[in-house]
Amino acid sequence: MTIEQLNSSKVPVIVFDKKLEQFRDKVLFPEKVAQANEILSKVGLPNTKTLSADKQK
Amino acid sequence: MNQKQKLFLQHKFLQTEVKMNKPKYLYKSEEFLKVYEFVSEGLKGNVKKVVQFTETGTQNVFNLAFGDFNDATNLIDDLSITNNGDSLKVLTTVASIVYAFTEKYPDAWIFATGSTNVRTRLYRMGITNNLVEIKEDFEVYGLTEDGNWAEFITGEDYEAFLITKKR
Numbered sequence: 001m002t003i004e005q006l007n008s009s010k011v012p013v014i015v016f017d018k019k020l021e022q023f024r025d026k027v028l029f030p031e032k033v034a035q036a037n038e039i040l041s042k043v044g045l046p047n048t049k050t051l052s053a054d055k056q057k
Numbered sequence: 058m059n060q061k062q063k064l065f066l067q068h069k070f071l072q073t074e075v076k077m078n079k080p081k082y083l084y085k086s087e088e089f090l091k092v093y094e095f096v097s098e099g100l101k102g103n104v105k106k107v108v109q110f111t112e113t114g115t116q117n118v119f120n121l122a123f124g125d126f127n128d129a130t131n132l133i134d135d136l137s138i139t140n141n142g143d144s145l146k147v148l149t150t151v152a153s154i155v156y157a158f159t160e161k162y163p164d165a166w167i168f169a170t171g172s173t174n175v176r177t178r179l180y181r182m183g184i185t186n187n188l189v190e191i192k193e194d195f196e197v198y199g200l201t202e203d204g205n206w207a208e209f210i211t212g213e214d215y216e217a218f219l220i221t222k223k224r
Contacts, residue, residue, distance in 0.1 A: 017094065020085060027111055036120040
């Protein structure tokens with residue numbers, strides 16, 4: 001596949017690589033995950049109902 | 058089902074339209090589409106990048122992180138400043154990877170924050186540059202300074218981002 005074909009592609013073009021399976025069960029960015037957990041435990045997920053109601057006002 | 062059939066089904070599954078037809082790199086993934094790899098090609102040469110979606114302690118929320126992979130040490134560095142002159146192309150590639158991931162995990166929420174404030178601003182820039190296209194398919198939220206999620210608005214500063222596919 002050429003770069004031009006890739007850039008004009010309307011579908012995600014993915015090549016599967018078995019070598020990447022070595023990372024599957026590893027946490028490669030533990031600090032980032034810890035940070036995400038810390039924030040999510042404090043803030044949770046957005047209240048989408050409240051936010052969409054605010055948007056309509 | 059053998060491996061070949063599984064891969065074929067995944068390819069079929071991914072036949073969905075992605076609207077971001079901006080320059081991006083070809084990427085590779087493993088079977089579960091949680092780890093990806095691509096090569097940034099720029100001023101400093103070729104730099105291998107690894108992207109990972111990791112489950113967090115909150116159900117259906119995955120942390121998105123990426124960094125430079127060093128083949129010699131087998132280590133990943135998410136603090137390095139590559140300066141390869143292709144940051145927009147790298148971010149568009151990561152955005153395309155988000156599309157691929159959410160095709161397989163459509164109910165997932167994706168959490169992302171930079172390793173540094175500069176990196177977080179770079180992520181914000183990446184979202185801003187593709188916001189029109191992203192908002193057609195995703196809900197995008199930013200974590201404000203006062204610790205609340207708000208709908209992502211161009212020009213605002215955020216400490217973290219959350220993205221989920223529109224339902």
